[in-house]
Amino acid sequence: TTSSNIKVIVRVRPRILPREANSPILIQMGSDGRTTTLLPKNMANSSPSDSKSFQFDHCLWSVRSTDDNYKSQRDTFELVGKDIIQHTLAGFNTCILAYGQTGSGKSYTMMGSNEDEDQQGIIPQSCKELWDQVQQLQNIRKRFHLKVSYFEIYNEQVHDLLASNSESRVKLKVRENPQTGPYVEGLTEFQITKLEDFNKYLKMGDVNRTVAQTKMNDNSSRSHAVFSINLKIREFGINLDGVESSSDSFSETEDYIKETNSSLRLVDLAGSERVTSTGATGVRMKEGTNINKSLTTLGRVILSLSDRGDGPNNNSVASKPPYRDSVLTWLLKENLGGNSKTVMVACISPCDYEETLSTLRYATLTQKVRLVARANIDEIQHHNNI
Numbered sequence: 565t566t567s568s569n570i571k572v573i574v575r576v577r578p579r580i581l582p583r584e585a586n587s588p589i590l591i592q593m594g595s596d597g598r599t600t601t602l603l604p605k606n607m608a609n610s611s612p613s614d615s616k617s618f619q620f621d622h623c624l625w626s627v628r629s630t631d632d633n634y635k636s637q638r639d640t641f642e643l644v645g646k647d648i649i650q651h652t653l654a655g656f657n658t659c660i661l662a663y664g665q666t667g668s669g670k671s672y673t674m675m676g677s678n679e680d681e682d683q684q685g686i687i688p689q690s691c692k693e694l695w696d697q698v699q700q701l702q703n704i705r706k707r708f709h710l711k712v713s714y715f716e717i718y719n720e721q722v723h724d725l726l727a728s729n730s731e732s733r734v735k736l737k738v739r740e741n742p743q744t745g746p747y748v749e750g751l752t753e754f755q756i757t758k759l760e761d762f763n764k765y766l767k768m769g770d771v772n773r774t775v776a777q778t779k780m781n782d783n784s785s786r787s788h789a790v791f792s793i794n795l796k797i798r799e800f801g802i803n804l805d806g807v808e809s810s811s812d813s814f815s816e817t818e819d820y821i822k823e824t825n826s827s828l829r830l831v832d833l834a835g836s837e838r839v840t841s842t843g844a845t846g847v848r849m850k851e852g853t854n855i856n857k858s859l860t861t862l863g864r865v866i867l868s869l870s871d872r873g874d875g876p877n878n879n880s881v882a883s884k885p886p887y888r889d890s891v892l893t894w895l896l897k898e899n900l901g902g903n904s905k906t907v908m909v910a911c912i913s914p915c916d917y918e919e920t921l922s923t924l925r926y927a928t929l930t931q932k933v934r935l936v937a938r939a940n941i942d943e944i945q946h947h948n949n950i
């Protein structure tokens with residue numbers, strides 16, 4: 565087992581919104597690549613000592629592509645995703661979460677833009693890296709099996725984004741397996757047999773998401789999207805030369821000597837801004853409170869977990885993380901406080917004081933969460949094939 569904290573990375577996007585064009589940039593990032601400073605809201609009436617500095621695992625400056633320390637989509641993947649892919653291949657459960665207010669760059673960071681190869685986000689780059697690695701590692705005694713699923717949590721309900729009838733928004737149930745933890749019952753899974761399959765299912769899911777949202781007069785800021793990749797690796801005591809190839813499912817009766825299982829979850833969270841009372845009534849109000857429920861529960865879970873230290877104020881007995889209080893935290897239980905290697909990318913806009921401060925504080929707390937991960941490897945003791 566390996567023990568490590570949730571890694572936290574902060575990324576600041578360019579001035580994009582019309583109202584930002586003439587606003588001062590309130591963020592500075594240190595040359596160490598680890599310090600983010602939030603300048604005072606009203607610089608004319610404050611002293612530099614009103615600035616607030618925070619330390620993170622990495623701070624990514626993506627404000628102007630001409631700046632020396634500018635971090636591109638590729639750089640972001642190198643710093644956020646590369647290690648996670650290695651851990652996934654080694655059999656660990658892994659997770660990358662994007663957190664931040666609406667418009668802060670979560671979807672750009674996770675998905676990016678499809679049109680331009682250079683603009684691909686962490687998800688398509690992770691798919692490619694995983695695929696390339698698997699091709700290299702595959703050999704006559706080792707086979708890989710990849711599956712994907714894609715769902716969103718909206719209004720505390722799980723919707724399958726890859727279901728053929730996804731327009732009807734069938735609501736799925738969350739259940740718990742005593743060995744592997746909470747899961748979505750009846751979720752569609754597709755096997756990946758070539759690199760392009762990833763893109764196909766990502767697109768399918770995004771189309772379903774958009775269609776459903778248009779129907780409900782909504783946008784993605786209110787839902788949490790979770791794209792999962794499951795990887796199974798089997799090693800055999802015999803050479804597989806000439807044995808039917810790996811594009812089929814693994815068979816139950818196959819005589820393998822070692823099996824590794826891992827899951828990579830890529831999560832684009834709902835906007836973290838406080839839901840304001842701008843005329844929200846009825847259905848909208850309920851959505852608001854429920855989205856708050858998943859995100860506020862996430863906050864409570866992180867607060868509880870960040871407080872479990874071994875110091876004199878150890879609180880571990882007093883507070884039990886309230887995973888079950890929301891669908892999001894229930895499903896991400898292992899990734900938030902258990903057997904997982906997890907990274908949070910906290911996205912911030914360059915000109916927004918209040919929400920940015922709130923995100924930086926949240927990110928600071930998240931860094932204190934400790935995870936104890938072990939590779940999910942089964943070695944078969946009795947086999948006759950060597």
Ligand code: ADP
Pocket residue numbers: 576577578580626664665666667668669670671672673785911
């Ligand atoms: P969120 O998903 O957090 O609501 P988006 O990812 O949709 O935010 O970003 C808001 C807008 O800013 C989009 O038009 C997006 O293309 C743009 N944007 C976000 N981050 C960057 C970045 N690092 N570089 C260039 N454009 C960005």
Ligand code: MG
Pocket residue numbers: 670671672784785832
């Ligand atoms: Mg988004």
